[in-house]
Every structure is written in C-alpha cells, then in structure tokens.
Amino acid sequence: MTHPxxxxxxxxxxxxxxxxxxxxxxxxLGTDPEDLERLLQEDSQDDPSVGVxxxxxxxxxxxxxxxxxxxxxxxxxxxxxxxxxxxxDAQTAELWQRCVDEEIPRLVVITKLDDVRADMDETVAxxxxxxxEGPELIRLTMPVLDxxxxxxxxxxxxxxEIWDWTTPDLSIVNSDPxxxxxxxxxxxxxxxxxxxxxxSDGLTSSVVMGMQPSIETIIDALEEASIGGYAxxxxxxxLRENDITVGTELILDLIVDALPDPSLRLTPVVASPDGxxxxxxxxxxxxxxxxxxxxxxxxSLSLVRIYSxxxxxxxxxxxxxxxxxxxxxxxxxxxWISTDxxxxxxxxxxxxxxxxxxxxxxx
Ligand SMILES: Nc1nc2c(ncn2[C@@H]2O[C@H](COP(=O)(O)OP(=O)(O)OP(=O)(O)O)[C@@H](O)[C@H]2O)c(=O)[nH]1
Ligand SMILES: [Mg+2]
Numbered sequence: 001m002t003h004p005x006x007x008x009x010x011x012x013x014x015x016x017x018x019x020x021x022x023x024x025x026x027x028x029l030g031t032d033p034e035d036l037e038r039l040l041q042e043d044s045q046d047d048p049s050v051g052v053x054x055x056x057x058x059x060x061x062x063x064x065x066x067x068x069x070x071x072x073x074x075x076x077x078x079x080x081x082x083x084x085x086x087x088x089d090a091q092t093a094e095l096w097q098r099c100v101d102e103e104i105p106r107l108v109v110i111t112k113l114d115d116v117r118a119d120m121d122e123t124v125a126x127x128x129x130x131x132x133e134g135p136e137l138i139r140l141t142m143p144v145l146d147x148x149x150x151x152x153x154x155x156x157x158x159x160x161e162i163w164d165w166t167t168p169d170l171s172i173v174n175s176d177p178x179x180x181x182x183x184x185x186x187x188x189x190x191x192x193x194x195x196x197x198x199x200s201d202g203l204t205s206s207v208v209m210g211m212q213p214s215i216e217t218i219i220d221a222l223e224e225a226s227i228g229g230y231a232x233x234x235x236x237x238x239l240r241e242n243d244i245t246v247g248t249e250l251i252l253d254l255i256v257d258a259l260p261d262p263s264l265r266l267t268p269v270v271a272s273p274d275g276x277x278x279x280x281x282x283x284x285x286x287x288x289x290x291x292x293x294x295x296x297x298x299x300s301l302s303l304v305r306i307y308s309x310x311x312x313x314x315x316x317x318x319x320x321x322x323x324x325x326x327x328x329x330x331x332x333x334x335x336w337i338s339t340d341x342x343x344x345x346x347x348x349x350x351x352x353x354x355x356x357x358x359x360x361x362x363x
Pocket of ligand 1: 016018020022023024040046112113114115237238239
C-alpha cells in the first residue's frame, strides 16, 4: 500500500520580519509577478495562509504567518528565510536553536540576492557563526551575475551546473572553465564538509585519498545528510528584471529531494483519555482518527492536520462534540473545515469509538 502522506510535504516559512517569506511563498507557487507587489501590499497578506504547489508529483503545502507553536506542530519541515541584506534577529536565532533541540528538518534560503547590499558569502558566514552549535551548515549555490551585474542565476556547487534564468525558460547549462575556477574553493569546502559528516564510505575514502568524488556521490551524501539532520543546506533566491524570480525551481527540487518523507516520521504519541498507553498509531486512513486544530478563527474556520484516520461529519474534540459544515481539502492530511462553533487552536480531535488523546505532537 502506498502511504497516504508520502507524496506530501508540509513546509513552514519562518524568518525575520520582512525577510521575504510571503514573496518566496508566492514565487514557489508561481504567482504571476505582476500580482505579487500588489499582493504584498494588502492587509490580508499577514493572515495565516496555505498554498500548495505540485512539484514532481509531490504536493508541497507552504504555510505562512502561522503562529510559531502552530507551525511547529503542523509542519514536517521549516524553511528559514533570511534576507542577505538584513541578517538574523534574536527570535529567529532562538527558533533555530529549538529546531536543533527538537530535530526539526529544515533548509535555509538566503533571499534578496539581487539587492546591492547582498553578499551571500557574508550571510553564510554570519549564519555559521550564529548557528555553530547545531549540525553543519552547507551552502549549495553561488549567485551568478550577468554583464549588467544583475542576478542571472546560481551555480550548483555540487554539479557545477549553472541554473540560468536569463532565458525565457529556465535552462541548466555546464559552467565554463572560468566559472569552475571561480567556485573551486567553495566547492572544495563543500566536499570537505560533506565528507566529514557523511556516512558514505565511498565519499570519505575518496576525499582522504585526494580523489575527486563523483557528482552522484556528493549529491547522495548531501541529500542523505539533510534528510538525516546532520547538515542543513543553504541556497539562494532573488529577483531579476521583468519580475523573474531566480532560484525558485532549485528550492522546489530541494524540498522534494533533501527533506524527509513525512510518512517515515513517527506519528504522535497517543494515550487513552484515562492516560493508559496505546499502541503506536499508524498514519493510515483506516486507523482511528487523530487530528489537531492547527489554526482556529473567530468565524469557525479552522486549519486541521490529520495524523491518522479520516474526518467525519461529527468530531469529538477536547471541548465537546462539533459538527463539520464544510471541508476544503488542501492535501491528504491538511484541510480547512468550517464548524458549527469555533474550535480551540491546538485542540486535538479523536474518534468517539476509539478515543485517543495526543500527548506529545513534537515527534
Ligand atoms: N528585490 C527583492 N525584493 C524582495 C525579495 N524578496 C522580498 N522582497 C521584498 O521585500 C519586502 C518584504 O517581503 P515580504 O515577502 O513581504 O516579507 P515577509 O518575510 O513576508 O514579511 P513579514 O510577513 O512582514 O514578516 C517586499 O517589498 C518584497 O517585495 C527579493 O528577493 N528581491
Ligand atoms: Mg509576510
């Protein structure tokens, strides 16, 4: 049986105020650039929002403006959005530390690389100093400028290919010798870093023997380290003329390839209402229903994450029986529901026949 959630990723966007979270979300969704600036001006842009983009058959749900606790419950992984021109605030640094402690998978996107003050090398160095306690931070890309000094694309340090957004459609081309020379140090550093933490014997021994590991070996090791939480990958993003967003497809690939399949994560630990232990639940539609209200509005519209089972018309929640009036599916395990009375945020929901209580959702 294919797992109901294995073709989904729920990703939360976090980072300092104004770092470009909503902008990045819309770039990833493919929002028409002409609508984007107007959208960013609207008051409603601060409301909790969920957008879904399907990339290589994976439904990626992106969450923006959820409060931090809700986000940590709801998301399978976080993207830290850091503007190259602005740096990191204390709250973001604290959240990073919490992700280290709770082993929450994450990626880092450095934004606004088109800004005249942007310096990706410097931002990477700042992040490494700031986040030195946690797993290794590994930078995957370097910005490429065109003849007019505008952001044109990124060099992938693992493959040495250039992702070029100056053509009408994104093109991925081999870099010329001049580029290869320019990135030699950064690439060497990437290979040394990944060899140090990789569990791949092939990679470590080829580095020790002074040989160039194959591109496949490097990529496998990077993805494995990111999925396993030994390394956090850093990539860039920015804007070029005609409102073309640069770096977007690379980030979508990384979400699919370098973040863990949520179906492989443990479902929340659950107990009976009397506190007695339950067997571990399985994230199966036929299992007992275990769900959580991620976000609740005054007008009884709630964002709900389903961990196992299926939603029915009537729900037994921590604060009593609730009738569902409408369900709008976002992905298999994320839905908006409207109910006859408001739900409490982070309240848990369970089936009446097999009541379950979520004890700890930080799994
Ligand atoms: N030039 C340039 N501007 C950007 C980029 N990303 C975001 N911006 C601009 O930066 C401003 C803030 O971006 P938002 O996406 O609203 O930032 P945010 O992180 O959602 O902000 P809050 O929701 O207030 O925390 C907007 O005016 C964006 O147009 C980028 O890559 N390049
Ligand atoms: Mg925003």
